[in-house]
Amino acid sequence: MRAMPGTETDRSPQAKEMADESMVRNLAAQADAIWPQELPTMRRYQPRDILDVGCGTGEVTARMAELFPEARVTGVDLIESHLALGRGKTVRFGDRVRFQPADAFELPFAAGSFDLVVCRHVLQAIPTPERVLAEMVRVSKPGGRLHVVAEDYDMIHAAPTRIDVSYFWHAAPRAYSKAAGIDLHIGRNIHHHLRALPLDDIDVHYAHVDTQRVPRETFAAIFEAWRDGYTESTARSLGIPEAEAREYFQATVDCIRDPDGFVLWVVPIWTARVR
Ligand SMILES: C[S@@+](CC[C@H](N)C(=O)[O-])C[C@H]1O[C@@H](n2cnc3c(N)ncnc32)[C@H](O)[C@@H]1O
Helix, strand or coil, X not given: CCCCCCCHHHHCCCHHHHHCHHHHHHHHHHHHHHHHHHHHHHCCCCCCEEEEECCCCCHHHHHHHHHXXXXXXXXXXCCHHHHHHHHHHCHHHHHHEEEEECECCECCCCCCCEEEEEEECCHHHCCCHHHHHHHHHHCEEEEEEEEEECCCCCCEEEECCCCCHHHHHHHHHHHHHHHHCCCCCHHHHHHHXXXXXXXXXXXXEEEEEECCCCCHHHHHHHXXXXXXXXXXXXXXXXXXXXXXXXXXXXXXXXXXXXXCCEEEEEEEEEEEEEC
């Protein structure tokens, strides 16, 4: 059985990759690609107190502060340099927005504190994501909403490509998950975790990050950042040379940039109401 997260490394096994400069550019590109497709769902909420769990550099913390001018927004993360970037992005909102260091496994808030609890691109990177979901439920008010962007690395398709990237996007996340003790297919596995919690109205829709909807340069920036941040650890977990792993990332990037190429990354966005 997997150990319960204890140390900071256990609680964020990808801490090194998360703090890398490639992650800062990745989060900016991901927000540009995905936020516009989250907006219709976000507009259905009427939050007063929002918590952004694993807020990173505050890309979406800032967008939520803009969208909900009456709401207080709190972002928490383990990486102080990310929180500092978030503070820089949100100065104009004054004390309506705050960032504080905190662990998603032990949120430093009383039960029932928030009416919208957001967690984007975090659960794929941590062990026992169901414990973080339970914490999110605990700090939500009854009737409050959970909004979770849960990645699934078997939902990536590209054609034509000069090498078989389908093999890579199928095999690499499985090997990586096993090596790191995380779940890179949380996008589908989250359903049974949500069902085990006191939640109603569990639903999912999908951001379609593809070469039709998202500017190719924005899309390419995401995969380039993964290439730069994850080649070494992916090669290690898959047991292949780094150059080979890099080539799979690069072939996907080149397909995105090719006007004749089509690439699709389906990103599940799960929502639920707390009982
Ligand atoms: C891929 S980033 C996503 C950032 C942000 N939610 C966004 O959508 O732009 C994942 C973030 O989760 C944070 N994280 C990982 N484990 C955490 C934990 N146990 N507690 C708090 N934050 C954590 C990382 O430090 C990182 O900033």
